[in-house]
Amino acid sequence: MPVKNQAAYGPGWKEFSRRIRFERDGGRCACTGQCRLSFAVGVHDGEEERCHATHGSSTASGGRVVLTVAHLCHDASCRDETHVKAMCQRCHLAYDRELHSRNASATARRKRLARAPMLPGLADAGTEALPSLALAPGGADGDRQ
Ligand SMILES: [Zn+2]
Ligand SMILES: [Zn+2]
Ligand SMILES: [Zn+2]
Numbered sequence: 001m002p003v004k005n006q007a008a009y010g011p012g013w014k015e016f017s018r019r020i021r022f023e024r025d026g027g028r029c030a031c032t033g034q035c036r037l038s039f040a041v042g043v044h045d046g047e048e049e050r051c052h053a054t055h056g057s058s059t060a061s062g063g064r065v066v067l068t069v070a071h072l073c074h075d076a077s078c079r080d081e082t083h084v085k086a087m088c089q090r091c092h093l094a095y096d097r098e099l100h101s102r103n104a105s106a107t108a109r110r111k112r113l114a115r116a117p118m119l120p121g122l123a124d125a126g127t128e129a130l131p132s133l134a135l136a137p138g139g140a141d142g143d144r145q
Helices: 002-009 013-024 089-135
Strands: 067-071 084-088
Touching (some): 013 084
Antiparallel strands (some): 067 084
């Protein structure tokens, strides 16, 4: 949510954002497919095609295009012009969603990897440890009954 993050962007953000959106990127979404929205949904004509949305033009749903600045480096306080792109709200939203789902699967992958080296050891110990746990009197299982 842009409003919530405004403070995190820090001083000078407004001017920086304006320059990127309206001077460098000419008031037009500069997304060239980073959002992964395909031509099928009418945002990009092709793989590398720049988005057609211009600031203030009307959207398919009857609203207005609002250009935002997306950080490709994912650091909202960054002021490196090569790390940012003007993006329409549609591309930006999709870009963030894409990023979040990638992060989620990367986290899951890291967790699996962290557990992986222990698996052979657990499998060996498991055959012996499990029966003795089941036989232990007054175990945790007893409290549930
Ligand atoms: Zn950066
Ligand atoms: Zn766009
Ligand atoms: Zn896009």
